[in-house]
Amino acid sequence: MWTAAFLALTSLLPAYVQLAVPTEPLGKQVLVPRGSIHLADGTLLAVSTPGGRQYPQGSLAANLVGFTGADGGLEGLERALDSELRSGTSLTLTLNGTVQASTERALSQAMTRVEADSGSVVVLERATGRLVAVANWPSFDPQRWTSTGPAQWRNRAVTDEYEPGSVVKALTVAALLEENLTSPKQAYDTPMRRPYAGTVINDIVAHPPTLQTWEILRYSSNVGMTRLIEGVEPTTLHRAFQAFGLGRPVSLPVPTADGQLAAPENWTPLTQATMSFGQGLSMTTVQLAAAFNTIANDGVYVAPRLMTTDPLQTRVVLRPEVARTMQRLLHAVIDEGIQMRAEPPGYHVAGKTGTAQVAVGGRYSRDVFSSTFAGFFPADQPFYTVAIMVRGAKREYQGSQLAAPLFKEITTSILSMHGVMPSSQVPATTHEP
Incomplete structure (x- = not known):
């Protein structure tokens, strides 16, 4: 009887180990890129890159778009909709770029x-x-x-x-x-x-x-x-x-x-x-x-x-x-x-x-x-x-x-x-x- 119980227990160990050991190294987090801001025609006004937040159109609609700092959005839409943008949600504006x-x-x-x-x-x-x-x-x-x-x-x-x-x-x-x-x-x-x-x-x-x-x-x-x-x-x-x-x-x-x-x-x-x-x-x-x-x-x-x-x-x-x-x-x-x-x-x-x-x-x-x-x-x-x-x-x-x-x-x-x-x-x- 003891032999049978031991065998049953050891048969469950692989599954237990697979559940207990994380698939990614401890402490590593998956970062969600900040959502972009663009016009209806797809023109990008704000986008996140490995080098940081970028504003490809320069000053175009800048007072609306705003900007970010180390702690997130500081002005404009970047600040007003900071939580949505942080979650990866992108915004499409009604503005006509031309x-x-x-x-x-x-x-x-x-x-x-x-x-x-x-x-x-x-x-x-x-x-x-x-x-x-x-x-x-x-x-x-x-x-x-x-x-x-x-x-x-x-x-x-x-x-x-x-x-x-x-x-x-x-x-x-x-x-x-x-x-x-x-x-x-x-x-x-x-x-x-x-x-x-x-x-x-x-x-x-x-x-x-x-x-x-x-x-x-x-x-x-x-x-x-x-x-x-x-x-x-x-x-x-x-x-x-x-x-x-x-x-x-x-x-x-x-x-x-x-x-x-x-x-x-x-x-x-x-x-x-x-x-x-x-x-x-x-x-x-x-x-x-x-x-x-x-x-x-x-x-x-x-x-x-x-x-x-x-x-x-x-x-x-x-x-x-x-x-x-x-x-x-x-x-x-x-x-x-x-x-x-x-x-x-x-x-x-x-x-x-x-x-x-x-x-x-x-x-x-x-x-x-x-x-x-x-x-x-x-x-x-x-x-x-x-x-x-x-x-x-x-x-x-x-x-x-x-x-x-x-x-x-x-x-x-x-x-x-x-x-x-x-x-x-x-x-x-x-x-x-």
Whole structure:
């Protein structure tokens, strides 16, 4: 019996030894390569190699991508999605490499020419909300991030809040048209100066003493805006601004700012007036792009998307007929005002400029301005929406002088890239019978 038991035990020893002895030397770990970051066409923006993390495209989209250090991601997507990247998950961005590169180049050249402090551009695909370009200035090379600092790393297009100025007039007019509180041809008494709510509202661009609603946009009349919103309930305008995305989070995989939009119960007649023409509220460039894209997209807000896997999220803001009226209105604003500065020859675009004083030390500066432009193209069948902000230009700081020509350059590049032929047909403008 003892012999039989001994034989049975020894027959199990090989299996026990095989289970107990590890197949790899003790202490050795299998490392998972950090996930890559690339564009939809496969272009690599970040990849792990035996020599460390590499950024093959240099500064392209660097403020979005970020960089890594010894302990993992330190900025941008590298930091925000560090755990996913560490686990080997790769990211595919919606950016178009060609549009991103040409937009960054145009922005950099403009910033250098006017000696600006900073700037950002967002190009949004109208129907899908895909971000095809997110350009920031200044920027940096993530392969040499240690030689730069936070001012170069900042993803300003989604984090920098600013008072946008007169671009907001388009959103205000759209909101009032939606509520049937005005019409494109309704006329208003509009002197160059008007006492209002304890102060005096001034216009800069000379205009006739009576303006129709579309002309208030055409001449960017602050006085005209006080006429439009006089007697309008604050909740009406606040609700519309929120529907356009102002003061609300933008869901992206990187840190974003919400902007500032005061609760309507805190509005006074003066703050409502200034908000109607873009002061007293703030937003980011990506919020500005998404708001104007709502007009381009026949009244449907599309949430901006940075990952190809992000779901499409929409909400209805304007009736389609109101949005299309605004499309024609904003085309008229360009053609009747700054056509040569904003519109590539042979093409038709729609948009609005803005210029706002920047608050420095709690007071509006006489020397520092934000120059903005938001618009879409082609005017009759929009495909892309573009928003631009430049801060602190030393010269040519007006939106019509700086942001509008930058829009024209970016638009020209995209039209050329897609091989879009010039149009011989002029879209009908709202002021026509």
